[in-house]
Amino acid sequence: PGLPRTAPAGHAGPPKADPGPDGVVRHALTFTVKPGSEPEVARILSGYASPRAEVDERTRLRRTSLFMLGNRVVRAVEVIGDLGDALRHVAMQPEVRAVEEALNPHLEEARQLGDPQAARAFFAKAALPARHQAIASSPNTARLHRHAVLYPVRPGHGQAVAELLAEHDNLATADPTGPVAAATVFHREDVVVRLVDLRVPAEADPAAALGVADDRQAAALAGLLDLGPQGDLRTAPGLGAFLAARAMNPVTDRRSADPINN
Structure with missing residues (x-):
């Protein structure tokens, strides 16, 4: 759902995307639906049958994660091989x-x-490219909690938000005992979504779920976001309230059954 039957980006061909540190290509699509239609859209998106994962001998669909917040839909895909071939296959x-x-x-x-x-x-x-990918050396994928956060970016600051989150994720995934096992920052213009795989539930560590390591990062991020008059990323209650407001609701999360992907 939400995938093109023809070339999905530009006029010359499929989207170009580099694999992450683990060799997996990540890409997302986003669009908005009419206010009031959200429950029906969630029903439609959660009820479809998964397409065949294998595209050809070198390309396969590894995982699809779909989230909503308000009337915005984000569909993130993980592909081994050629992204354009995988998108056309699914479509x-x-x-x-x-x-x-x-x-x-x-x-x-x-x-x-x-x-x-x-x-x-x-x-x-609709394309929402992966601008940064960070993967821990031993993510222990069997026990991870996947979350997505949609950031309320102030106009014109999408790139700065993406860069700040990337800085956080490089350091966070370098710690083998830390809560962040993997994180991808998707960004286009002022739409920034961070998809994160945590070793703990997001509610247990809102700072890790949001990409805030210390007061310096909290202040820098707060200056780029529209937090409202009561927003504060420097305190536990403030982080918890922000996570509750901006965490996207999971609609479906499907892995390929192929052993190579597990």
């Missing part, structure tokens, strides 16, 4: 095409998937 599956058609009436921005130029334009705008 061709009948179950995914049915979901796309079911979503269309609920989208804030109408899309015409039957028109290649219109489809390319929609998915170019």
Whole structure:
């Protein structure tokens, strides 16, 4: 769902993305739905049948995680191999095409998937590239808690927020005993989403879930976000309140059953 039948980015071809430290390519798509349609959209997105993971001998879909906050949808995919091939493969599956058609009436921005130029334009705008990926050397993937946070970025500060979170994640994943096992910062313009795999539930360590290591980072991040008059990232209650407000709701999280991905 939310994947292109044709080239999804630009006019020349599929999106380009480099693999992370673990050899996995990560990419996300985001779009908004009409206010009031959120429950129906969540139902549609959580109910589809997973497409076949294997694309060809070198490309396979590894994991798909889908989140919502308010009327914004974020769909993150993990691919081994070629991202463009994987996206086209998924988009061709009948179950995914049915979901796309079911979503269309609920989208804030109408899309015409039957028109290649219109489809390319929609998915170019929907693309949310992985700007930074940090992976611990021993993430212990069997016991991780996956969370996503949508940051309320002040206009024009998306790049600075992404860079600050990347700085945090490099240090956090370097600590083999720390709570952060892996983190990906997705960013386009002023839309910034951080997908994080934690060794503890997010509520047990809001600072790690949000990408705040100390007062310096808290102050720097607060200056780039619209926290409101009561927002404070320097205190435990403030971090907890911010996490409760900006943590995205998980809709579905599906791994490939292929042993190579487990």
